Amino acid sequence: MRICIIGCGAIGSLYAAHLGKLDDIEVWAYDLNPAQVDAINSKGLRVTGLSDFTAAVHASIDASKIPPCEFGIIATKTLFTRSAIEATAHLFTHGAVCSVQNGIGNEEIIAEFVPHVILGTIFPAAHISKHGVVNQDAEGKTWIGPFAGHPASMQEVETLANALNRSGLECLAMEDARGAQWTKLIFNSASNAMGALTQLPHGVACDQPGVRKVMSSLVQEGIAVSKALGITLDSDPEALLDYGREKAYYHPPSMLQDILAHRKTEVDALNGGIARLGRDLGIPCSLNEACAAIIKGLEYSWDLKIPEQKNSLSVPRYK
């Protein structure tokens, strides 16, 4: 069986290396970073942190060099879903593609390009420590299920889940995996947005009573939208916020990392996604909408050019 990981950053590398340990699976990785691709091809892909092993993975920056695959796992930032699946769709004319990305809206895009789509949600955390080396920071399950729009069969979902379980990544195959997706989405809408805007690590943000209250209001808006969609959450996002506070007090949510590095965030797929669906369904989501608008405004400020003579931001201020 052949699997292609699309986007071989932290999460993509974690999945590629684990699957690369299995003798019956040939793993390919598609990534646009030549240094990452070269490192993987010359030395293999190494996992450190919670475990330590190196696996053989074929990597390429050119999707035309990759043979057809039974499965694709797309692990890019949500900003790049469209360009990534556009470049690789031809590999999956007889395969199924699974998103393990953040937020909502990815599966809809993937379904524009391939016939069989799997909706996925993951909890492991990782970061690339150098090219070809990914450090696993946190364990966590993977939930996958057919995406209603262009569904993969349950047999395909179970085949992929089986491979992931054998590779050491615990995976649950479900008829409806939206409960897991929305639980993580709602958690993220609170933890990521408040981290990004207050610049506080997750646990510290939770301990500011006013900030925690905003988190809870964001969670309530998300729960209301999930209910209107007929989704049964896997667990209580509030309890997840507490769990995160306990386990990762000083963890900077990924959106805070993006803000500090002036990288465009995934807010459109998180708070923005909840707000869009809320608008369609008539569910008030003013806080999710505000967080999305403010974070988009902040992104816009990074590239703003203010005419020299009007830049009173540089007027010397009295202290």
Next chain:
Amino acid sequence: MRICIIGCGAIGSLYAAHLGKLDDIEVWAYDLNPAQVDAINSKGLRVTGLSDFTAAVHASIDASKIPPCEFGIIATKTLFTRSAIEATAHLFTHGAVCSVQNGIGNEEIIAEFVPHVILGTIFPAAHISKHGVVNQDAEGKTWIGPFAGHPASMQEVETLANALNRSGLECLAMEDARGAQWTKLIFNSASNAMGALTQLPHGVACDQPGVRKVMSSLVQEGIAVSKALGITLDSDPEALLDYGREKAYYHPPSMLQDILAHRKTEVDALNGGIARLGRDLGIPCSLNEACAAIIKGLEYSWDLKIPEQKNSLSVPRYK
């Protein structure tokens, strides 16, 4: 007649210098910055920008050196209202004290210390260009009226208004000046909070449709609270936002200036003040409450010490 300006930063200096031009008024300035006080005492207080003149003002960092006054004008940042009036209250046992500060809650604090209080709202803008020199950036009226809690008499209000008008600062004496105060408060709650959180100048922020929508929602919350308080606004805060966009497109709201300099903001007297009154009155103010909580969280982040071994904010990130 003797008037003491309490807090001789940009706005305090503007008022002190203008009043210092009048022969029948002796102007004192109380300020904690020795360099500013020395400059004023040795060279006088100079106004540049929209006009250019220098006036004689007596300045002191020691309130016990200042003689009793008929009027006080308090122009500190709202964070320092209590300490400023605490230090100077003895000057006004037979006088009236007027706040020309941002937001709400200042008059209540002043009334704890002096018997006659005047509520004031101002629109001029200025910045200190160097010690003893204030540049007036924008013209604008001053509205003053008795503060209901411990009111000054209308005669006192009119005497102060008369002095300001003669000095070149247009001032309206009103029986109820809360309409002007709340118009500016509501405008500020939108312009300052969105500027601070998006880091965009006022006009640029107004032109982001999502951000402008949040501004309008903040305005609506403020208007609902003002109505519940029986206050008739002077003008439409939405129109003021447009006017500001027109006249000061690249102006960084003062709260944005504070955020960029890592100075504590006045958010407690602006969005926080609206949210507190909303809570008391049962008017939902979730966006003002969220903005206040997020900005307080951001202030908290500046001094946060993260234990070295837990500081994954410094983990090298893959790009």
